[in-house]
Amino acid sequence: MKTISFTLNGAPRKVTIEDDRMLLWVLRDDLGTTGPKYGCGRALCGSCTVLVNDESVRACMTRATSIDGKSIVTIEGLAAGDQLHPIQAAFVKHAGFQCGFCTPGMILGAYSLLKKTPKPTRAHIAQAMDRHLCRCGAHVRIVDAIEEAAAVMAGGAK
Amino acid sequence: MTPPTIVPGTDGTGAMDRREFLSLTGSGLFIAFTMHPRPTRPELPAAAQQRAATDFNAFLHIGADGRVTTYVGKIEMGQGAMTSFPQLVADELNVPLASVDIVLGDTDLCPFDMGTFGSLSVRQLGPVVRAAAAEARAVLVAMAAEKLQLPAASLEVKDGVVQSRTDASKRVSYGELTAGKRIERHLEGPPPLEPVSVMTIVGRTAARRDAIEKVTGKAKYAGDIVPAGALHARIVRPPAHGAVVTKSDTAAAEAMPGVRVVRAGDLVAVLHAHRDEADKALRAVKSTVTPSANILNERSIFAHLEQKAPAGNTVASGGQLAEGEKGAKTIVEQTYLKGYVAHAPLETHSAVAEMNDGKLTVWASTQTPFPLKTAIARAVNLAPEKVRVITPYVGGGFGGKSAGAQAIEAARLTMAAGVPVRVVWERDEEFFYDTFDPAAVIKIKAGLDGAGKIVLWDYTVIGAGERGAAQGYAVANHRTHVRGGWSGNTGELHPFGIGPWRAPGANANVFARESHIDLLAAKAGIDPLEFRLKNLTDVRMKGVLQAAAAKFGYTPKAGSSGRGYGIACGTDAGTWVASIAEVKVDKATGAIEVVRIACAQDMGLVVNPDGARQQMEGCLTMGLGYTLTEEVRFANGAVLDKNFGSYAIPRFSWVPKLDTVFVDNPDKPPQGGGEPAIITMGAVVANAVFDATGARLTQLPLTRARVMQGLAKVRRE
Ligand code: FES
Ligand code: FES
Numbered sequence: 001m002k003t004i005s006f007t008l009n010g011a012p013r014k015v016t017i018e019d020d021r022m023l024l025w026v027l028r029d030d031l032g033t034t035g036p037k038y039g040c041g042r043a044l045c046g047s048c049t050v051l052v053n054d055e056s057v058r059a060c061m062t063r064a065t066s067i068d069g070k071s072i073v074t075i076e077g078l079a080a081g082d083q084l085h086p087i088q089a090a091f092v093k094h095a096g097f098q099c100g101f102c103t104p105g106m107i108l109g110a111y112s113l114l115k116k117t118p119k120p121t122r123a124h125i126a127q128a129m130d131r132h133l134c135r136c137g138a139h140v141r142i143v144d145a146i147e148e149a150a151a152v153m154a155g156g157a158k
Numbered sequence: 159m160t161p162p163t164i165v166p167g168t169d170g171t172g173a174m175d176r177r178e179f180l181s182l183t184g185s186g187l188f189i190a191f192t193m194h195p196r197p198t199r200p201e202l203p204a205a206a207q208q209r210a211a212t213d214f215n216a217f218l219h220i221g222a223d224g225r226v227t228t229y230v231g232k233i234e235m236g237q238g239a240m241t242s243f244p245q246l247v248a249d250e251l252n253v254p255l256a257s258v259d260i261v262l263g264d265t266d267l268c269p270f271d272m273g274t275f276g277s278l279s280v281r282q283l284g285p286v287v288r289a290a291a292a293e294a295r296a297v298l299v300a301m302a303a304e305k306l307q308l309p310a311a312s313l314e315v316k317d318g319v320v321q322s323r324t325d326a327s328k329r330v331s332y333g334e335l336t337a338g339k340r341i342e343r344h345l346e347g348p349p350p351l352e353p354v355s356v357m358t359i360v361g362r363t364a365a366r367r368d369a370i371e372k373v374t375g376k377a378k379y380a381g382d383i384v385p386a387g388a389l390h391a392r393i394v395r396p397p398a399h400g401a402v403v404t405k406s407d408t409a410a411a412e413a414m415p416g417v418r419v420v421r422a423g424d425l426v427a428v429l430h431a432h433r434d435e436a437d438k439a440l441r442a443v444k445s446t447v448t449p450s451a452n453i454l455n456e457r458s459i460f461a462h463l464e465q466k467a468p469a470g471n472t473v474a475s476g477g478q479l480a481e482g483e484k485g486a487k488t489i490v491e492q493t494y495l496k497g498y499v500a501h502a503p504l505e506t507h508s509a510v511a512e513m514n515d516g517k518l519t520v521w522a523s524t525q526t527p528f529p530l531k532t533a534i535a536r537a538v539n540l541a542p543e544k545v546r547v548i549t550p551y552v553g554g555g556f557g558g559k560s561a562g563a564q565a566i567e568a569a570r571l572t573m574a575a576g577v578p579v580r581v582v583w584e585r586d587e588e589f590f591y592d593t594f595d596p597a598a599v600i601k602i603k604a605g606l607d608g609a610g611k612i613v614l615w616d617y618t619v620i621g622a623g624e625r626g627a628a629q630g631y632a633v634a635n636h637r638t639h640v641r642g643g644w645s646g647n648t649g650e651l652h653p654f655g656i657g658p659w660r661a662p663g664a665n666a667n668v669f670a671r672e673s674h675i676d677l678l679a680a681k682a683g684i685d686p687l688e689f690r691l692k693n694l695t696d697v698r699m700k701g702v703l704q705a706a707a708a709k710f711g712y713t714p715k716a717g718s719s720g721r722g723y724g725i726a727c728g729t730d731a732g733t734w735v736a737s738i739a740e741v742k743v744d745k746a747t748g749a750i751e752v753v754r755i756a757c758a759q760d761m762g763l764v765v766n767p768d769g770a771r772q773q774m775e776g777c778l779t780m781g782l783g784y785t786l787t788e789e790v791r792f793a794n795g796a797v798l799d800k801n802f803g804s805y806a807i808p809r810f811s812w813v814p815k816l817d818t819v820f821v822d823n824p825d826k827p828p829q830g831g832g833e834p835a836i837i838t839m840g841a842v843v844a845n846a847v848f849d850a851t852g853a854r855l856t857q858l859p860l861t862r863a864r865v866m867q868g869l870a871k872v873r874r875e
Contacts, residue, residue, distance in 0.1 A: 018435070025434040029390070034382035035375025037553070038433075039504045040585045044802040047504055075375035088373040092365075095772055098236030100372030101504040101553030107373060126810035133802060135504050135554045136236045137779030139813045141772065 004068035008033065009077025017064055024048045024059035027074065035075035035104045039133070046132035049105035050074045056112035075104035078111070087111055087149040096145035098136035106132050110146045118154055122147065218247065218290050220298075224318050224333030226251060226258045231271025231528055232283065233263035235503075235552035235559070236776075237832045238769040239274065240367050245765055246284055249359040250291030250352055252315035253332065260367070263524075263549030265531045273526035275557055275658055281732055281830050284765070292351050301335050354763060354824050361824060363768035368551065378550045380523040381508035381582045388510055388578035389418065389429040391571050392440035395587065398795030399654045400450030407446075411439040422574035425567060429575060433582070450795030452653045459597050459653075460495055463642070466651055467620045470641030474628055482614030482635030486605025488681050489614070494602070494670035496622070496840070496858040497789030498652075499595040500799070501659060502807055505553020506583040507591070509565035511572035518572070519546045522565035525555045530562040534569045545569075556780075557658035561593055586800040593657025594790055596644050598622035600670035610682040612675075612693050619667055621651075626664030626728060626837055629671055632695045653795055660777070661730050661833035665784055669840030669858055672726035676717065676845040677854060685714035686725050686845065687738075698760050701821045702736040703727055705758035709819045710738040717849045722753075724846025726838040731830025733761040734821070737778070737838040739814070741846040745869055748862035750786060752843060754815040757835050762826035774818045774835040781839030782808040787859050 003016040008031060015030055027033040027050065036059050039047030043058040050059045051073040078085045084092070087110050097103040106129070113120060113128040120128065125146050134142065219227040228247050234240040244258035251258075261267050263274075271283070295315060302320035303310040306328050314323050321329035354361065371377040394406045406426045408419045417439040418429040428443065430436035454462055483489065509522040518540060524530050527547040535542040552559060564581045571579040583591070598621035605614030615636035619627050623643030629636060642651060644662045659665075679689035687707055694700055703725070706712075715721065722743070727736035737757040741750055755778055764770050787806040791798040799805035818835075840858050848854050853868030 020434075020438070021432070022434045025432050029432045032384070034378070034384075037379070037505070038381065038582065039506075040802055042585070042801050042803065045504060075373075079374055084370075084373065091373045092369040095366055095369070095768065097369075097372050098238075098772060098776055099503070099505070099554040100236065100368060100377050100551060101379065103372050103377075104375050126813070129810045131809075133504065133807060133809065135502055135556070135780065135807060137776035137808065138772070139779055139808070139810050140775050140816055143810065143813075 002065055004065055006067045006069060007071045009073055015064075019065055021064040022060060023050070023057075023062040023064045023067060026064040027059060027072075033074050033076060037101055037104060039101070039105075044131075044133070045102070046105040046109055047102055049108045049132070051108055051111065054115065056108050073108075075107060078107065085111075086152040087114070087146070090145040090149040090152065091142070094141045094145040094148065096138055096142040098138050102132065102134045102136075102138075106134065106142055110149065113146070114150055114153060119150055120146070218294055220294065220332055220336050222333055222337040224253070224257060224331055226253055228258060228260045228287065229268040230260060230262055230283065230287065231265075231268040232274045233525060233527065233549040233552050234368060235274065235525065235555040237274075237773060238366065238766060241364050241769060242765045243284075243287055244367070245359045245364050246288045247291045249357045250288050251295050251318070251332075253318040255359050255364060257318060263527045264546070265527050265548075266546045270528050273529060273560060274555070275525055275560060281828060284828055288351060296350065298332055298335055302330050305330050305335065360765050361763065361767070364766050366769070372551075379505055379508065379553050380510060380521045380550055381505070381580070383510050383521040383550060384580070385510060385512040385578040388512070388580050389431055389575065390433045390436040391420070391427040391429050391568070391579050391581050392436045392584075393567060393581070394426040394440070394443055394445055395590070397447060398450040398452070399797075400452045400795040402448045403445045404448055405446040407444040410442040410444070414439050414442065418575065420571055420575045422570045425570060427571055429571075429579065437584075452795040454653050455793040456497055456597075456789060456791050459497075460599050463597060463599050463621050463651065467642040470639055472637055472639045473624050474638040475636060477635035479614065479616055479635055479637055482605050485607055485613045485635075487608045488606045489603065490606070490674070490677055490681055491601075491603045492674060492677065492856060494600040494666075494673060494856045496598045496666045496669060496784075498597050498656075498792075499659060499784045499788045500589055500592050500790055500805060501556045501558025502588070502592075502802075502805065503554030503556060503558060506585060506588040507559065507564035508580075508582040509562075509568040510578060510580040511565070511568040512578040513572055517544050517546065518569060519548065520565050520569055521548045521550055522562060522568075523552045523559055524549055524562045524565060525552065525557070525559040526562060530565055533562065534566055537566045538569050538573050556660045557662060558592055560658055561655075563591060585802075589790075589800050589805070590797050591655065593655040594652075595659030595662070595665065595784070596621045596652060596656040598663075598666040600666060602670060602674045604674060604678055606678055606682055610684050610689060610692060612678060617671070619670070622666035623663035625662055626667035626671075626730060630696060630699060630729065631675070631690075631693045633693070653792060654797065660780065661837045664728065664730050664833075664837040665781070665840055666858075668726065668728040668837040669844065672728065672838070672841030673844050673854070673856065676725070676841070676848060680717045680848070683716050685716050687712060688714050690725065690727065698734045698821070699727055699729070699736070702734045702758040702760050705819050705821050706736040706738045706756050709758060709817050710754075710756035712738055718852040719849050722846050722850030724842045724844065724849055726841035726845060728834075728837050730834040730837050731832070733759055733829040733831065733834040735759050735834040735838055737835065737842040739842040739846045741843060741850055743847055743850045743865060745851070748865035748869070750843065750847060750860060750865060752782065752812070752814040752846075754817070755842065756817040756819070757838070758819045758821060759831070759834060760821035760823055761829040761831055761834070763824045763828040764820055765828050767820065770820070770831045771818045773831045775816050777833065777835035778816055778839060779808055779813055781836040782812050785839045785843045785859055786812070787861065789859050
């Protein structure tokens with residue numbers, strides 16, 4: 001057992017857990033943060049993506065103990081109150097989802113992409129998002145949304 | 159006033175009784191409706207009765223505050239039912255779209271519904287909901303006429319307010335009219351429906367209602383619902399279909415902190431509050447297994463199907479096949495194959511059950527909440543009214559969430575454990591217990607006369623069933639024979655479960671037919687679009703072909719032209735669809751790149767155009783999977799594909815440029831949109847590969863290895 005402290009969506013948290021616990025299940029089961037989804041458990045689909053110190057990671061294959069002292073942001077923490085993050089707003093505008101199950105991971109994956117590559121081409125986006133799976137086939141809309149979010153963020157809007 | 163409504167009672171049909179309903183809706187107007195009086199057929203078992211009789215029900219409720227609630231037994235799995243039903247209601251009632259709420263998939267609140275499949279939500283239930291709203295408006299106008307002391311004909315409704323056409327100060331709102339009143343109506347004759355031309359909401363794009371919840375993480379799926387004290391269950395499973403776990407030694411698991419072991423009949427499960435700790439406990443269970451006797455695999459399955467499928471029956475025929483053979487100058491025979499395909503929704507089957515005061519509530523990811531409720535009641539031995547199924551957002555279904563085994567497991571384990579139990583299938587359980595789109599063998603013998611007319615069509619489909627098998631071309635001598643369907647698994651024909659998969663059976667049938675049509679066109683030396691138009695009399699089919707060609711910028715050229723253009727068309731769920739694709743084939747690796755697809759649909763009235771486009775795009779994108787890579791590998795009863803590492807579904811880098819277009823037909827009733835466009839994908843790509851390379855591929859998926867074999871064959875010939 002180990003006690004770890006971190007911030008979750010800005011709030012300080014402390015949990016005492018077994019050493020081999022996975023971040024996805026600590027977030028979902030211990031902390032009630034259900035935005036990150038279970039899709040594959042093997043880092044293959046991206047549904048469980050969260051930000052650790054502003055980097056996207058796959059929570060299903062991340063040891064929870066590794067986040068000690070770090071800052072975790074899940075999809076629940078991306079908007080500033082009622083003010084959607086530009087990526088979220090663009091997903092709404094372009095309907096970048098159908099069932100929505102992949103969406104939290106897609107948005108945080110896009111966040112990570114735009115942090116590294118603020119002005120990606122459509123080909124860049126497709127390449128960078130290729131390890132995020134969407135079974136509903138919302139891909140075209142997701143690329144549209146990320147393109148628009150990039151433009152909005154580059155313009156310093158919102 | 160019409161006679162009081164007959165609300166379906168609690169006769170095991172999944173509907174609630176009237177008292178219960180009234181107590182739920184409180185004061186206010188509600189309209190209950192059925193398309194026609196429910197026929198009773200005492201000779202049928204209860205289950206069949208409820209299927210035959212009650213799938214047209216829905217409810218509306220108008221509150222004192224003027225807000226309208228629509229209760230629909232459908233579910234939202236991304237297809238947009240949540241958005242399109244309120245459009246229909248708002249338009250008929252003449253209220254703002256924003257004042258309409260919707261409750262979906264709750265068996266205590268919504269009227270019986272058979273399930274969300276077959277692209278039927280808007281097609282079948284849409285007219286019923288429209289009719290209900292139209293009747294509600296008529297009732298409210300009649301009430302307003304009494305209140306305002308004006309003839310009903312002199313009144314109009316604007317934004318939920320009934321007012322005099324000549325003096326807008328004489329007005330009363332729906333909310334004022336319904337306050338404290340409760341009126342029940344039964345639809346007898348057809349209500350006066352708004353003509354489409356005056357509709358202001360239907361036919362225009364409406365913003366998705368689920369958007370904000372889905373982008374902020376607030377959207378709840380079944381696995382996100384956690385009743386107090388709920389435990390995760392991991393269930394001991396056999397390693398293969400046909401294998402039997404004869405003994406489970408759970409001592410080591412039981413010794414782990416926080417773990418409970420629960421046995422319920424044949425279910426042995428380890429329970430823990432944390433999923434990953436339940437996983438660990440499951441790994442500690444030692445099982446003794448009798449192996450499966452099944453020896454089939456994804457290669458031997460086709461001969462097995464041919465041998466073991468039922469004799470079947472002829473579903474369509476005309477003329478004389480012998481005449482056709484006589485009249486044919488060229489006869490072309492070919493066998494087409496397609497493997498098993500998984501649904502693989504990103505959300506695995508999930509459910510949680512809770513027992514409270516003798517009532518079992520189950521939150522489930524399901525496409526069929528009402529049949530599931532009946533199945534759960536039977537499994538746990540409760541009266542149907544003691545079971546409630548609630549369907550939160552469903553993370554993709556595609557037909558695969560029609561069964562609901564996980565919810566029955568959660569219910570049984572909850573009853574056995576005495577605490578709420580959550581069952582969220584692991585991805586390998588999802589692959590193992592999936593009801594796959596069945597493997598299929600299709601044999602076609604077709605004949606051409608000297609003028610490029612098809613004069614013979616002899617078609618046999620084994621495994622895939624009837625949907626999409628009808629050939630639709632104007633052929634004098636034809637026969638369509640169907641051996642075995644996609645539902646059930648009679649006689650252990652398949653080594654595992656099979657079931658409906660987005661446009662069930664049609665993907666196999668349309669692949670075979672439209673490939674064969676292409677083959678005939680090439681034999682005749684005629685451009686494949688011209689060849690189709692020449693052999694079709696169906697005006698709407700010609701319409702979608704021409705619309706797709708215009709969108710694509712197609713110019714005729716007989717195949718194979720080297721351009722990599724492919725065409726395919728068909729009908730599904732009442733909708734006509736045609737696609738034209740352009741592909742590039744890497745002759746060194748066999749890799750197919752789909753560059754662009756233009757797809758045209760004639761689906762009658764399009765309720766929510768952007769929603770319909772999303773579905774078309776989803777179909778074309780998802781369809782890349784069964785076309786290019788998806789086929790389930792299995793051996794000795796074990797499913798070898800266990801996760802997305804080996805089972806490749808479409809990714810961003812595969813997705814072509816997609817152009818969608820509607821053939822406008824707003825006066826025709828709305829048709830299905832969730833499935834049609836996917837049926838063309840196999841053939842449109844295979845035909846494009848032929849056009850690019852001259853290689854005719856006859857087995858789906860069009861893997862690199864199969865492309866290389868096809869290219870080698872072209873070189874030899
Ligand atoms: S659940 Fe973590 S990547 Fe799929
Ligand atoms: S929207 Fe359903 S998986 Fe992407």
